[in-house]
Amino acid sequence: MRHKIRLIDFILLRFIEERMKVARDVAKEKKKTDSPIDIRDIEEQKIKEILDRTDLNPVRMRRIFEEIMKLAKEEEYRLLGISKTVAVLGPMGSFSDEMAMKLIGSRIPLKYCSTTDEIIEMVEKGEVDYGIVPIENSTYGTVIPVLDALLNHEVEVFGEAKLEIHHCLVSKKKLDLKEIKRIYSHPQAISQSLGFINTYLSHAEIRYTSSTSDAVNLLDDESAAIMSENAARMYGLLILRRSIQDLKEKNITRFYIIRRKTGKMEGRYTSLFFGVQDRPGSLKAVLDIFANRGINLRKLESRPARTFLGDYVFFVEVEAPLKEEDIRDLEKVTAFYKIIGVFDEVEELDVFK
Numbered sequence: 001m002r003h004k005i006r007l008i009d010f011i012l013l014r015f016i017e018e019r020m021k022v023a024r025d026v027a028k029e030k031k032k033t034d035s036p037i038d039i040r041d042i043e044e045q046k047i048k049e050i051l052d053r054t055d056l057n058p059v060r061m062r063r064i065f066e067e068i069m070k071l072a073k074e075e076e077y078r079l080l081g082i083s084k085t086v087a088v089l090g091p092m093g094s095f096s097d098e099m100a101m102k103l104i105g106s107r108i109p110l111k112y113c114s115t116t117d118e119i120i121e122m123v124e125k126g127e128v129d130y131g132i133v134p135i136e137n138s139t140y141g142t143v144i145p146v147l148d149a150l151l152n153h154e155v156e157v158f159g160e161a162k163l164e165i166h167h168c169l170v171s172k173k174k175l176d177l178k179e180i181k182r183i184y185s186h187p188q189a190i191s192q193s194l195g196f197i198n199t200y201l202s203h204a205e206i207r208y209t210s211s212t213s214d215a216v217n218l219l220d221d222e223s224a225a226i227m228s229e230n231a232a233r234m235y236g237l238l239i240l241r242r243s244i245q246d247l248k249e250k251n252i253t254r255f256y257i258i259r260r261k262t263g264k265m266e267g268r269y270t271s272l273f274f275g276v277q278d279r280p281g282s283l284k285a286v287l288d289i290f291a292n293r294g295i296n297l298r299k300l301e302s303r304p305a306r307t308f309l310g311d312y313v314f315f316v317e318v319e320a321p322l323k324e325e326d327i328r329d330l331e332k333v334t335a336f337y338k339i340i341g342v343f344d345e346v347e348e349l350d351v352f353k
Contacts, residue, residue, distance in 0.1 A: 157341025
């Protein structure tokens with residue numbers, strides 16, 4: 001019996017190798033026609049057709065075939081000479097994934113990470129070329145872990161992009177809301193949908209996951225998840241309610257696009273951290289630099305310095321690139337400062353320019 005299993009494994013391996021040969025032929029055709037590599041709708045249809053033909057666990061089978069497709073795409077990227085990569089918060093179907101596809105399409109491969117810290121560290125180490133991280137939501141506010149990581153790592157913000165967020169309540173099968181015993185989702189998705197949860201699902205236990213689409217793996221017949229409609233379709237889940245977020249319009253998440261430090265200072269906005277001496281008027285002295293030059297503040301946050309109780313680091317975004325005289329004046333009134341980026345809002349990211 002073990003010999004039979006081993007033989008089947010070898011047969012599977014040979015078929016996967018054959019699939020890679022076909023992928024190389026497909027890459028040659030795509031190069032001739034300049035066609036995209038990653039075509040989500042077609043891939044999703046292929047996976048759906050496969051899952052319809054088996055009674056095996058659909059979540060695990062999906063993972064297997066997604067990995068095979070990923071392997072094939074990596075082979076295509078290699079043959080086309082595409083080596084750049086972008087790290088996003090995964091897995092596939094997350095809002096970060098949706099933002100990346102909107103910005104980049106299928107031109108370069110995505111690296112799915114479990115945390116935003118992992119994304120920022122990979123960019124800093126040069127393990128990926130770019131990262132896309134959420135920095136702010138119109139309901140949730142600032143994404144504090146990202147802010148802290150940007151202070152502690154040497155990366156550069158060179159663009160920002162916005163995505164309108166709509167949350168859906170989904171499940172494996174049709175459920176009345178009163179039948180739902182557990183809700184799975186990312187803390188931000190939960191916080192953005194608390195009005196709906198408190199009104200209709202106050203009886204259910206909330207369980208947090210590292211990503212909205214990660215909740216798929218935990219779903220059972222008595223639970224539901226909160227995620228995007230795109231993710232629900234991707235994982236073959238039933239949508240119980242659409243648009244359950246508290247803000248029905250303009251629930252927007254803003255993302256930073258980051259890379260390793262280049263020292264380039266080009267763009268309309270500047271983001272920076274600074275610290276001040278613990279004495280009256282020290283913060284005002286910094287803010288006066290911007291006010292006296294007519295520079296508008298988009299954002300002002302304070303974070304514990306993690307040294308002594310009462311010590312704070314400030315984060316600001318201003319609507320201007322800082323000039324040399326601005327920086328000289330900042331040096332005079334701050335204990336330290338760190339510019340993390342000068343950037344514009346972008347709708348498309350040309351990663352090859």
